[in-house]
Amino acid sequence: MDVEQEKRLAAEAAAELVEDGMTVGLGTGSTVRYLLPALARRRLRIICVATSPRTMRAASELGLDVRPFDILDHLDITIDGADQIAPDGWLVKGGGGAHTREKIVAAAASRFIVIADSRKPVDALHGPVPLELLEFGLPATLRRLEPVAVRTAPRSPDGGILADYHGAVEDPATLAERLSATPGVVGHGLFPPRLVASVLVGRGDSVERRTVRDRP
Numbered sequence: 347m348d349v350e351q352e353k354r355l356a357a358e359a360a361a362e363l364v365e366d367g368m369t370v371g372l373g374t375g376s377t378v379r380y381l382l383p384a385l386a387r388r389r390l391r392i393i394c395v396a397t398s399p400r401t402m403r404a405a406s407e408l409g410l411d412v413r414p415f416d417i418l419d420h421l422d423i424t425i426d427g428a429d430q431i432a433p434d435g436w437l438v439k440g441g442g443g444a445h446t447r448e449k450i451v452a453a454a455a456s457r458f459i460v461i462a463d464s465r466k467p468v469d470a471l472h473g474p475v476p477l478e479l480l481e482f483g484l485p486a487t488l489r490r491l492e493p494v495a496v497r498t499a500p501r502s503p504d505g506g507i508l509a510d511y512h513g514a515v516e517d518p519a520t521l522a523e524r525l526s527a528t529p530g531v532v533g534h535g536l537f538p539p540r541l542v543a544s545v546l547v548g549r550g551d552s553v554e555r556r557t558v559r560d561r562p
């Protein structure tokens with residue numbers, strides 16, 4: 347298995363879904379790194395928003411038109427990677443710590459396309475689930491979230507503290523609800539299937555495509 351080739355194939359297939367005139371959300375991570383040159387090569391007239399300073403820099407260097415996400419209120423398409431993809435379309439994201447912005451950008455898009463190599467589909471989601479936490483009251487928040495570990499990583503671009511929930515993920519919907527309802531949790535890496543339009547997985551020399559949700 348050539349994982350890098352699988353990432354590249356999935357990313358290039360996703361780049362083909364972008365059309366002239368679209369507003370495009372750009373994810374974060376090593377799979378998205380293959381998306382950016384593939385998009386730039388198409389020389390489309392598109393406006394992009396980035397989910398991290400890393401992606402913003404890389405996309406701008408390739409000549410993509412990246413704007414701050416404080417003017418647009420809707421995107422045509424967002425393309426991003428994932429850490430785990432369940433058969434029913436639930437995702438775990440945030441290995442790179444960008445999950446809070448990634449969820450905002452995914453939710454703002456008519457179509458959210460997930461790109462991944464063949465290691466990412468799983469039979470059932472498992473921990474760790476990435477978290478972004480507010481500094482205020484951190485010990486109390488952590489106590490409510492046990493078992494949890496704070497990352498030794500820089501803060502998110504929005505000042506949040508990155509951590510990982512290490513408990514079981516038997517029912518993603520129930521856990522997502524619990525995490526969202528915990529005071530001090532700014533964001534978590536469980537993404538529900540209703541956000542996901544389709545999943546493109548590079549497997550060997552080809553790309554498997556799965557529709558999760560039809561266009562709204």
Ligand SMILES: O=C(CO)[C@H](O)[C@H](O)COP(=O)(O)O
Binds near residue numbers: 375
């Ligand atoms: O959620 C993410 C970053 O916060 C990434 O999309 C996820 O970690 C997958 O990354 P990669 O494409 O490097 O495997």
